[in-house]
Amino acid sequence: MAEAATAVALAATPALATGETPVAEGTVLRVLPPRALVRLQLPRRAIAAAGTLRIGDTPLPTTPGRCAGDDPALLWLAPDGWLLISDHHDGAALAGEARRACGERTVAAVDVSDALVGFELAGARVRELLSRGTGLELSDETLAPGRCARTRLAQLAVIVRPRAAERVELIVDRGPAAWLRDWFVDAGGLL
Amino acid sequence: MASFQPDSHATPGLGLGAFRLAAGGRVDRAKVMNFRWDGRPLTACAGDTLASALLAHGERLVGRGFKFHRPRGILSAGAEEPNGLVAVGSGDRLDPSARATLVRVHEGLEARPQNCWPSVRFDVGRALDFVAPLWPAGFYNKTFIWPSWHAYEGLIRRTAGLGDALHGADPERYDVANATCELLVVGAGAAGLAAALLASRAGATVVLVEQDAEFGGHLLVESCAIDGLPAAQWLGRALAELAANPRVSLLPATTAFGLYDHGHVGLLERVAERTPTSPVRHRYWRVRARGLVLASGALEQPWVFERNDLPGVMLAGAVRTYAQRYAVAAGRRVVFATNNDSAYLAALDLARAGVAVPGLVDSRAEPPRELADLLQTAGVPVYGGAVIAAATGGSRLAAVEIAPLDGAGARLRLECDAVGMSAGWAPAVHLWSHARGRLAFDPERQCFLPVAGTAPLSVAGALAGAHTLSHCFASAARAVAAEASRAGFAVDVGGALPKVEEPRSSPRVDARRVSPGGRRHRQWLDFQHDVTLADVDLALREGFDAIEHLKRYTTTGMSVDQGKTSNLNALLVVAELTGRAPDAVGTTTFRPPYTPVTLGALAGRQVGEFYAPRRRLPAHAEHERLGAVFEEAGGWMRPAWYPRAGESKEQAIAREVLAVRASAGLFDASPLGKFEIEGPEAARFLDAFYINNVRTLEVGRTRYGLMLNENGVIIDDGTIARLGPQHFVITTTSGGAARIGAWLDDWRQCEWPDQDVVVTPVTTQWATVALAGPKAREILSRLGPDIDLSPAAFPHLHVRVGSLAGVPTRLYRVSFSGELGYEINVPARYGAALWRALEDAGREFGIAPYGTEALLLLRLEKGFLHVGLDTDGTTAPSDVGWGEIALKKQADYVGKRSLTRPENVRADRLQLVGLVGEDELLIPGTHLRLDGTTEGSDGWVTSAAFSPTLGKRVALALLRGGRARTGQTVTLFDLGRTGRAEVAPTPFYDPKGERLHG
DSSP states (O other): OOOOOOOOOOOOOOSSOSEEEEEETTEEEEEOOOOEEEEEEOOHHHHTTGGGOEETTEEOOOSTTBEEOSSSEEEEEETTEEEEEESSSOHHHHHHHHHHHTTTSOOEEEEOTTTEEEEEEEETTHHHHHHTTOOSOOOTTTSOTTBOEEEEETTEEEEEEEEETTEEEEEEESTTHHHHHHHHHHHHHTO | OOOBOOOTTSOTTTTTOTTBBSSOOSSEEEEEEEEEETTEEEEEEETOBHHHHHHHTTOOOOEEOTTTOOEEOOOOSSTTOSSOEEEESOGGGOEEEEETTTOBOOTTOEEEEOSOSBOSSSBGGGGGGGGGGGSOTTHHHHTSOSSOTHHHHHHHHHHSOOSOOOOSOOOOEEEEEEEEEEEEEEOOSHHHHHHHHHHHHTTOOEEEEOSSSSTTGGGGTOOSEETTEEHHHHHHHHHHHHHTOTTEEEEOSEEEEEEEGGGEEEEEEOHHHHOTTOSEEEEEEEEEEEEEEEOOOEEEOOOBOBTTTSTTEEEHHHHHHHHHHHOBOSOSEEEEEESSSHHHHHHHHHHHTTOEEEEEEESSSSOOHHHHHHHHHTTOOEEETEEEEEEEESSSEEEEEEEETTSOSOOEEEEOSEEEEEOOEEEOOHHHHHTTOOEEEETTTTEEEEOTTSSSSEEOGGGGTOOSHHHHHHHHHHHHHHHHHHHTOOOOOOSOOOOEEOOOOOOOOOSOOBOSSSOGGGBEEETTTTEEHHHHHHHHHTTOOSHHHHHHHHOTTOSTTTTTTTHHHHHHHHHHHHTOOHHHHOOOOOOSOSSOOOHHHHHTTOSGGGSSOOBOOTTHHHHHHTTOEEEEETTEEEEEEOOOTTOOHHHHHHHHHHHHHHTOEEEEOTTSEEEEEESTTHHHHHHTTBSSOSTTOOTTBEEEEEEEOTTSOEEEEEEEEEEETTEEEEEEOTTTHHHHHHHHHHIIIIIOTTSSOEEEEOGGGEEEEEEESTTHHHHHHTTOBSSOOSTTTSOTTEEEEEEETTEEEEEEEOOSSSSSEEEEEEEGGGHHHHHHHHHHHHGGGTOEEOOHHHHHHHHHHHTOOOTTTSOOTTOOGGGGTOHHHHHHOOSOOTTTGGGGSGGGGOTTSEEEEEEEOOOTTOSTTOEEEOTTOOSSOSEEEEEEEEETTTTEEEEEEEEETGGGOTTOEEEEEETTEEEEEEEEOSOSSOTTOTTTTO
């Protein structure tokens, strides 16, 4: 039996307050509002079937570095891993939907909404700023909407998701998120 | 006659220098800058290098030799400069051993000579030159051996240094940037520019790099016509075209210093040189190029004759460069010496500028007719079949003696104050060699050239053996065609190449580069490391005939210039003296960097707060509110202790420990590594990593687990919790989370890819707060859990999933303190609120937040293992008391096989034991000796502290055969001091473990 309890309410606190920080001339770093993020993984034996799976109406992308769908957006991270992003679901519901989509297969659909923080880097100097921290190819062809990449930026594992020519979404672990924001401010000061 | 006119814009009394030509040059005479050389005020024009400005003022003496402190002057006009190493700046902004040929003068620049005392004009170290026989090659191996090398080492190091190192932190800012491109072109001379133009016109992304502050290379000094335009005008047009192309990046003042695998090239951009207002001094570019054209040119080589190191003796190309680019005459009377055609053009330019050229000495019996005629028309006598036998003068050149090679006739003395010499050209093959490209000796050009097809890149220009601009352009077209194919872009190189009107010349270089006769110990091969012909002679006589051995014995080519003006001469001398072909002698190995790279540039912004990412806990703000002292641990900023007003660190830690023992404490354990393991084979998968049984673990229970590597060595520990038949959550040490995550993935993906299991890292998804102490249950119950907390329903080493204050919760009944304990996991967004709620709920019980210091002390009192602190790279389970369990487990697991190796079952292994005693040496790191042992070490203290609970000092130690020594005393020793301690059983506190089951 549960112990007698005093009513206590726990309020949610985001990793970083939503808002934008100027990081270079004409370029800002925005903290995106919290949203549902689910990490979907299949064991190797189920990878072959990934192309037949649909989350909502969207087929799971199987081409490396590609995104599919809008909400939820499905980001290819690895041959056996995807990140699902939704502004309209909560994490648990999105994970449940992903699990259902996979049927009886072994799958991990884990809510990581609290583990990751989203940034949006926008402005004329986006590519220059990114080049200070990652060796990822930043040409117009490879850094285009519809693509995504999991890479190392500023010594951190970061998911890069171009949204427009001068607008890139960055998804990073919540622990170093504040540090990364400071890192961009410092990098911008040296451009 | 030459016209040397002071400029009216210069500081009154100084002018622009007595050797500044009245016309010509690419410097801006209207922008005059003041700088200080060796404390004296001088002037320069915008665009001057320190070397050109010094030469303009007749400052020939710029430094002292490395070994003998002989006077030295500027030799070259580029990165190969061996003599003009100067100290630029002062204080923390001192840049030692900067090459005066690359330092751009700016207003207020301060520079001074180095390696001399009390001054460059009078250096007492010069006395060493008079006892030169004491300092032959390899002198440190044979001259200064009695009574000991070390008796002399200090003095030798002080006299033979190359500038002073900085002692303070470097105040400059550096940057690192990455770039990718379809074609990287290294070198922006004629060939490099042509390559960049061809590729850019084909639509490729191009990065063009030039180590000089100006693009153009030899085009900056050429007077010929290209496509009907003067070379300088053609250059300007080409650069304008490239600059207007958004797919082209131009990087002047940038050196490609190293070429690595997969088209990765390291560049050093001297940003402040281009943009003095930039906060960045240097930028390190990491370029990944699909195609690479090396057009790095060739380095002119000096003649070897007696006293060829006198200030005023320079390379012919440098003399030309100073005249054409900087409008500076290297001297008032300049003699040229050569074994090839290139020096003719230098002599011609100087004569046309009005400088007296008393003669050009060509070792070839038949000088090139067309060029010789041009010179003689300009009034310059050409001495064919002759060499400079010796230079004369005090601290600067006064004359040269010319000797005919056939021995007929007397020496001719020519008064002069400068020599422009050329003993051929050494292509800058360094980056080619970094790529493991092969080299072959070209007898016609008397140098080593890249062998096409032996490295995944192409060469062009002088590096490819081109000796005229026409040849440079043609080689560039071939290189671009090859690289376009490699990089995957289409290019048409069949179009018309630029047409050049230039004097006819031959690539042939005479094999002679050493003047016959003369004193060999006064004929310098390596100016920067003071190596003479006599040193090479000696090394060969002593058997160092392999070029790599000879290099190390004589130190030829080992200084900061890496032998750019000495390697080729040295190995050709070796070939001649040993009767071998140059190919058989071979070259030494060229390694990065091509020129010195500031360490700060390699570090970039990865210093100070950006040295490594700093991770914040979900409740970071709460810890700040409580006044926590943060320490970095495993990349996390963690509260180490929470001092109250007036408390010392020790007092705060003791208070926190006692609060946990008496009531309750609150610890932020969020960094604990957490992984979800799911799938039908999840239990089997985990069973393969732990010495503890996982398959037998029931749903709702947790178990402590030790993880080993293949050698049976402990690499991590944590808990395994079973949330469902196919669902586990494991925890790892905080610092080991990333490492163990990679370890699990490695095995899953590479060794057992067919297992039906998935692993998801969730470390930061959950905030984890450890609530420990006898009041923990009562406090936790106030947060309204829907989980029965009673001891019977929720005993030690169990896990429950439910909610707390309406928030999803994973609740563990575990303890690292030895007290009743819970680890409460909630989604990270609720971490701060959970912390505050527990603090509020526990206030009436005297709850205290505790930091990592108190945590480590609490577990020490319990004798709990801390992996990494109480273990090292050899510690096996049996060494820490887990041997029996490890061996008892039937199922196989990583490391099991190794546990029964003879080494792992020795009785005298280092084993974890408790120590007690009051000796002040009972601290971490103190070594231990068993009774009867007088030397060596029998172990060391791994953890130690004064226990506020027990009122005595307690410790853990790894001790040889330790577990059989309970009750014995051991000697503590540390830096000559000794003490005593007793081997004691653990746990020191609550040995029956009753409190954690409370």
